[in-house]
Amino acid sequence: MATQTQQPSKKKTTMMDMSVSIFVVLIMAMIVIPLPATILDFLLIINIALSFTILLLTLFTKSVLEFSSFPTILLITTMFRLGLNISSTRLILTKGDAGQVIDTFANLVAGNNVVVGAVIFLIIFIIQMIVVTSGSSRVSEVSARFTLDAMPGKQMSIDSDLASGLITEDQAKKRRNDLERETQFYGAMDGASKFVKGDATASIIITAVNLIGGILIFSLQNGMGIMEALERFGKLTIGDGLVSQIPSLLISIASGILVTRSGNSKSFGSSLIPELFSTAKVMFLLSGIMLVFALVPGFPFFLFLIVAVGAGTAGYLALQTEKKSFEQAVAEEQAQLSANRVERDRNTNDAIVPHQIDPISIEIGYGLISIADDSKDENIMNHVLIIRKQFAQELGILLGPIRIRDNLQLGSNEYVIKIKGNIQAKSELYMDKELLLMPEGEEVPFKGIAAKEPSFGLDALWIESNDKELADLHGFTVVDPLTVLVTHLKETIRQNSSELLGRQEVKQLLEGLKDRYNVVIDELIPDVLRLGEVQKVLQNLLREQIPITDMVSILETLADYGTTVKETELLTEYVRQALRQTVVQPFLDEDRVLHVVTVHPDLEELIGQSIQKSSAGSIPVLQGDIINHLFDSVKRLTFALETQGIPHVLLVSPKNRPALRNLLAYNFPELAVLSLNEVPNEIAITAEGMVENVN
Secondary structure, three states: OHHHHHHHHHHHHHHHHHHHHHHHHHHHHHHHOOOOHHHHHHHHHHHHHHHHHHHHHHHHOOOHHHHOOHHHHHHHHHHHHHHHHHHHHHHHHHHOOOOHHHHHHHHHHHOOOHHHHHHHHHHHHHHHHHHHHHHHHHHHHHHHHHHHHHHHHHHHHHHHHHHOOOOOHHHHHHHHHHHHHHHHHHHHHHHHHHHHHHHHHHHHHHHHHHHHHHHHHHHHOOOOOHHHHHHHHHHHHHHHHHHHHHHHHHHHHHHHHHHOOOOOOOOHHHHHHHHHHOOHHHHHHHHHHHHHHHHOOOOOHHHHHHHHHHHHHHHHHHHHHHHHHHHHHHHHHHHHHHHHHHHOOHHHHHHOOOOOOOOEEEEEOHHHHHHHOOOOOOOHHHHHHHHHHHHHHHOOOOOOOOEEEEOOOOOOOEEEEEEOOEEEEEEEOOOOEEEEEOOOOOOOOOOOEEEEOOOOOOEEEEEEHHHHHHHHHOOOEEEOHHHHHHHHHHHHHHHOHHHHOOHHHHHHHHHHHHHHHHHHHHHHOOOOOOHHHHHHHHHHHHHOOOOOOOHHHHHHHHHHHOOOOOOHHHHHHHHHHHOHHHHHHHHEOOOOEEEEEEEOHHHHHHHHHOEEEEOOEEEEOOOHHHHHHHHHHHHHHHHHHHHOOOOOEEEEOOOOHHHHHHHHOOOOOOOOEEEHHHOOOOOEEEEEEEEOOOO
C-alpha cells in the first residue's frame, strides 16, 4: 500500500519538474526563434497573470518559508520578461507591429498624445527603480545580515529548549530546518533583488532601441516620414515598455512585501486591518481632523465629510470591540479565579517531585484553616494571585506558586512563612478579631490581646470584631486578619526576593524578552557572561530592593562592561548607575529633593584604604573603635531624621559604596547607601548631617 501511494506522488513530482524545465528551455528559445504576434500576445498575457499571482501570494503568505522559492522565481520571471522584450523588439523593428496586447496598452495609456504616454512610462520606471526596487534591495541586504548574525544565538536557544525538555527532538529538527531555510532565503533574496534592478535598466535601454531603431529603419529603408514613424513607433515603444514594466513593478512590490513582513505569523491583510483601524482614539481624532479640513473654505466639503463620517464609524466600531474584549477579559479572569479556587494547588502538586522543597510556602494552624477556604470569596489564594502579579510589576520577578498547607504541630492561631523550606517569618492571627495599630502617645479605649504587627513590628492590639466600627469612628487604623497575613507575606517575599531568583527564573525572564530583544540577549549570553553571572547581578540589585523591571537597560549595561569586567559586584555598580533614576526615586520627598547623610572625607579615605575583597563581597577592615563610632554616628543621624519623617540616604563615593553597604547591612538593613554616580544631575540634594571622623 505504501508503494502504491508513493508512485502517484513520485510521478506528479516528475511531471512538475519536467514542466518547469520545458518552460525554462522555451524562455531561452524565445531569444533566438521569432514569435508570431498571436503567440507573443498569449505569452504577454501569461506574464501579466503570473505577476498578479506572485503579488497575491505574497499578500496571503504568513511566513517567508511558505514562499521560499521566491528568489528563484524572481530570476525565472526576469528572464521570461527579457525574452518577451527581445521577441517584441524583433517584431517592432521588422514588421512595425507587436501584436494586439502591446497596441492596446499603447492606445489606452498614450491615446493621441505620445508625450503623455512617455511621461507615464518614465514615472513607472522611476517608481520601480528608485523607490520599490532600491528599498527592497536594502531590506533584503539588512535582513540577510541580521539573520546570519542571529543564527548562532537561535541555534543555542533551540539546543537549550531541547536540553530543558521544552521541545522534542522532532520539534528541534524542524526549528533548525526552518532556521536554515530562512537564512538561505534572505541570503538568496539579497542577490536576487539585483535581477529586478538589472531588469528595469534593461527595459529602459530596450525601449530606447525600439524607438530609435524603428524610426531609423522605417524612415530610411521603407520611406516612411519622420513624424509618421515617430508617432507609430513612439506608441509601440510605450506599449511594449508598459507591458514589460507593469509586471516587473508588480513582482518588485511582491518582493518588497515579502522581505518586510518583520516575522509576522499572519497574512498581510489579517495583520494590516486590525493594526491600522482598531484603535478607537486614533479613528476619532482622524474624524475630527477631517471635519476641520471640511470647514476650511476652498476644500471639498462633502468629500472630507464622507471621510470624517467613515473614520468616526470605524472609531465607534473599534470602541465597541474594545469594550467586548475588556468584558471578555474580565469574564475570563473571573473564570480563572473560580477555577483556581476549585483546583487550588493542583498545578503545583503535579510539578513537585518527592523531597522537593517549595520556593514559598505558608503553614497554618488548625484554627486558621478557614482563611484558605476555597468556597469563600475572600481567601488567601485569591490574594496570592494578586501578589504574584504585583511583584512582577513592581520588582520584575516571576514568583512561582505559593503552597498553603496546614500544620498540626503549630498552635491553633499560629502561621509560619517559609522560603525554600526555611522559616523566615512567624506570627499569630485571631480569625474572630481585628488588629488595631496602636498610635504613639495615645490610649486606646478598647480591651484586647497585646501583639506586634508582624510586618513592621508596630505595637498593636487584637480587638473584638464588634468594636471595629467604633475604632474606625475614633480614627484608629484597624486591619482584618487576612490583610495582616497578606501584608506579612508580601514583606517577607520582598526581603527575600534575591533568594527566590534562581537560574531557572532568570532564564524565564530572558525567554519572555527574547521575542523583542533577542539581539542584546544573544550578544550577552553566553559569549560575554554566563547565566549564573547575570543571576548574581540581579540578586545584588534585589538585595537592595532595586527593581529589575528595566531588564533591557540591565542587559545592555552588562553587555557593555562584561567584556572587560568579570567581577559581579563591580558589574552591579555599573548597572546601578545605569538605573540611577529608578534607584533614587523611592527616596525623594514631595518636592523631588534628595536628603542625604554624608561621610567625613577623612573617614571616607580611611574606609577606602581598608577595603578587602572576599567571596562574599567587599568589606572595610577597620578597628573596633572606628566601627563602633561609625555605627553610633549613623544610628544617631538616622534616628533624628526618622523622627522628623524625612526620607534619607547615606551618600558616599562610588569606590566605597559596596563595602560600606555590606558593613552596615546587618545593623541598618533599611538604610539605603547610594553613590554620587547614582544621583541624576537634575535631582536637588540637601545635606542633613555628616558621619564625623574618629578624633
